[in-house]
Amino acid sequence: MKINGFKAYDIRGKLGEDLTPETVYLIGRAYARWLLPQTVVVGGDIRTSSATLKCALANGLRDEGVDVLDIGLCGTEEIYFATDHLQVGGGIMVTASHNPIDYNGMKLVREGARPISGDTGLLEIQKIAENTVFPAIDNNARGSYRRVSCSDAYIDHLLTYVDKSKLKPLKIVVNSGNGTAGPVLDALQSHLPFEFIKVNHEPDGTFPNGIPNPLLPENRHHTTDAVRAHGADFGIAWDGDFDRCFLFDESGEFIEGYYIVGLLAEAFLRKHPGEKIIHDPRLIWNTESVCKQFGGQPIQSKCGHAFIKQVMREQDAVYGGEMSAHHYFRDFFYCDSGMIPWLLIAELISAAGESLSTMVKARISQFPCSGEINRQVDDAPRLLAELKNHYLPESESVDEADGLSMTFDGWRFNLRSSNTEPVVRLNVEATNPTLMTDKTSELLAWLV
Numbered sequence: 117m118k119i120n121g122f123k124a125y126d127i128r129g130k131l132g133e134d135l136t137p138e139t140v141y142l143i144g145r146a147y148a149r150w151l152l153p154q155t156v157v158v159g160g161d162i163r164t165s166s167a168t169l170k171c172a173l174a175n176g177l178r179d180e181g182v183d184v185l186d187i188g189l190c191g192t193e194e195i196y197f198a199t200d201h202l203q204v205g206g207g208i209m210v211t212a213s214h215n216p217i218d219y220n221g222m223k224l225v226r227e228g229a230r231p232i233s234g235d236t237g238l239l240e241i242q243k244i245a246e247n248t249v250f251p252a253i254d255n256n257a258r259g260s261y262r263r264v265s266c267s268d269a270y271i272d273h274l275l276t277y278v279d280k281s282k283l284k285p286l287k288i289v290v291n292s293g294n295g296t297a298g299p300v301l302d303a304l305q306s307h308l309p310f311e312f313i314k315v316n317h318e319p320d321g322t323f324p325n326g327i328p329n330p331l332l333p334e335n336r337h338h339t340t341d342a343v344r345a346h347g348a349d350f351g352i353a354w355d356g357d358f359d360r361c362f363l364f365d366e367s368g369e370f371i372e373g374y375y376i377v378g379l380l381a382e383a384f385l386r387k388h389p390g391e392k393i394i395h396d397p398r399l400i401w402n403t404e405s406v407c408k409q410f411g412g413q414p415i416q417s418k419c420g421h422a423f424i425k426q427v428m429r430e431q432d433a434v435y436g437g438e439m440s441a442h443h444y445f446r447d448f449f450y451c452d453s454g455m456i457p458w459l460l461i462a463e464l465i466s467a468a469g470e471s472l473s474t475m476v477k478a479r480i481s482q483f484p485c486s487g488e489i490n491r492q493v494d495d496a497p498r499l500l501a502e503l504k505n506h507y508l509p510e511s512e513s514v515d516e517a518d519g520l521s522m523t524f525d526g527w528r529f530n531l532r533s534s535n536t537e538p539v540v541r542l543n544v545e546a547t548n549p550t551l552m553t554d555k556t557s558e559l560l561a562w563l564v
Contacts, residue, residue: 119143121221122242124535125233125422128212128221131165135220137172139245143222144176144208146245150237151226153205155183157198157264159190160210161296161357164321165220170210173222178259179250185264189319191296191358196229196451197273198266203227211357214329217322229449230429233422271303277447278459283309284466288458289342289351289364291315293328293335297358300455310462313346315339328355330362331440331488333370340368349465350472358454359421360441363461365473372487375476377437378402380457383464384435385410394427394436394444397518398530398543402483403437418518420535425450439488439543486544486556491563496533496540503531503562527555 119139121129127143129135148156156177160166174184182205187198192209199207206226212219224232224241232238290312292298298317305312315338316325329335330353343351343364351364363371381393381403389411395403396419407414417427421442428436428450436444442452465472493499500520507522508514515521519532519541527546534541542559546552 117142117246119242119246122234122238125231125238125420126221126223127238128215128219131218131220135169137168140169140222141172141176142245142250143241144173145180145250146176146241146248147206147208147224148177148180148182149244149248150241151206151232153182153227155185155202155204157185157187157195157202157204157207158210159187159195159198159207161191161212162189162294162319162321163212163217163220163356166210166321169220169222173208173210174261178261179253180259181257182259184259184261186261187264187266189296189299191300191454192223193359193448193451193453193455194266194270194300195223196225196449197270198264199225199227199229200449201266201269201273202264209357213357213359214327214331214355217327229451231422231425233420236422236426267303271300271307273448274304274453274455274459275307277445277456278463280308282463282467285309285311286349286462286465287311287313287346288462289313289315289339289346289348290317291330291339291342291351291353292317292319292358293330293354293356294318294320294323294325295328295354295356295358297354297454300358304455313342313348315342323356328353330355330370331360336362336364336370339364340370343368350461352458354454359452361443361454361458362441363458363472365476366471367473369473371472371476372439372480372485373437373441374399374402374439374485375479376441376457376461377439377443378406378479379464379476380435380437380443380460381406381412382410383460385412388434391435392431392433394424394431394433396424396438396440397515397521398488398532398541399439399483399485399545401528401545402479405483406479416517419532421452424452483545483547484549484552485546486542486552489542489556489560489563490534490537490539491542491560492539493563499540499562500531503559527551529555529559531559
């Protein structure tokens with residue numbers, strides 16, 4: 117039986133085609149058989165299909181003799197936290213994050229919130245699920261099921277990243293996108309001096325205000341409008357499972373995640389000079405410049421949370437960031453969090469007495485970038501080969517560790533195939549806006 121939806125670092129697919137309760141049940145049994153955990157923690161996002169799929173997953177785990185702890189409605193990082201906090205053998209989050217409403221999926225970790233990706237077990241789990249004839253259920257050997265909550269401990273952990281005595285009474289727009297960030301913000305609010313302007317706050321699996329994906333420009337106006345209407349100090353928007361947060365300055369302008377990576381790298385290096393900072397290959401010059409200025413060590417990793425986390429652990433890096441708004445922290449089990457970044461930014465604004473736009477203005481001017489541009493192409497490998505041959509005579513360096521990165525006098529680009537969607541992703545950066553715009557247009561002519 118073929119089971120679709122297995123990606124490079126998670127499981128994601130269309131309901132009724134790639135994912136059904138039956139296939140998710142088999143994946144649960146296969147995960148248990150591959151990892152052999154005694155106890156696994158599970159949770160799910162607000163999608164209308166998540167509860168049913170989580171139940172099927174739990175049954176699969178239990179039928180392999182695994183005890184299941186269900187933390188209920190949650191974000192992906194709450195599964196990471198619970199897996200380590202409860203000292204269990206693994207964790208599974210049922211979520212499709214920012215994918216269309218007729219999709220769902222799963223993110224799998226093992227003990228200590230270590231990710232399970234295609235390189236570290238996901239493909240083996242797929243083979244077991246597809247090829248194993250599982251034995252009949254022995255009710256006496258079934259695992260147990262129990263609902264638990266780690267919410268208070270999780271909130272306490274988040275608050276360790278900031279010095280509350282330094283926080284000022286900022287006005288902040290928080291847009292949960294009707295995903296699962298809302299309950300966490302409600303729990304945090306009583307501990308912080310901030311005034312929250314809540315937008316699309318209540319979890320709602322029908323997503324009445326659109327799929328929460330602030331990376332798409334058409335999805336940003338709710339946050340921008342609220343920042344301007346309320347005169348907020350800054351704004352935040354999350355995707356559905358809030359493992360990514362997106363920031364807007366005091367005028368409601370969206371700030372590319374690339375510059376937030378540099379800002380957070382600077383914040384950590386001011387406190388921990390000499391530490392290692394992990395970044396992805398799409399846009400690099402600003403992060404490298406920050407590391408050079410503040411005595412850090414920039415280290416490049418392939419894109420994707422499983423790859424970044426692996427390099428974070430290998431290098432014992434204090435912080436890692438992707439321009440796609442995934443931010444990783446050594447003290448958060450080397451995992452990504454959508455809550456820790458904005459808390460740190462709020463502390464930076466409070467301490468500096470500067471606006472968010474002021475804090476990133478010089479970096480944006482010094483290292484202008486195109487932002488990520490996605491295009492569907494017929495033959496991505498052929499396209500990358502042709503681009504490499506065309507630009508090779510004038511290039512200063514070529515890096516094919518993750519897609520194609522080429523550096524020239526005053527500009528560079530990265531073009532890579534997506535691991536989750538049938539598109540290529542282009543990023544261009546340069547030493548001045550005109551050159552960046554010209555080279556972006558030049559490259560886009562190839563992406564047809």
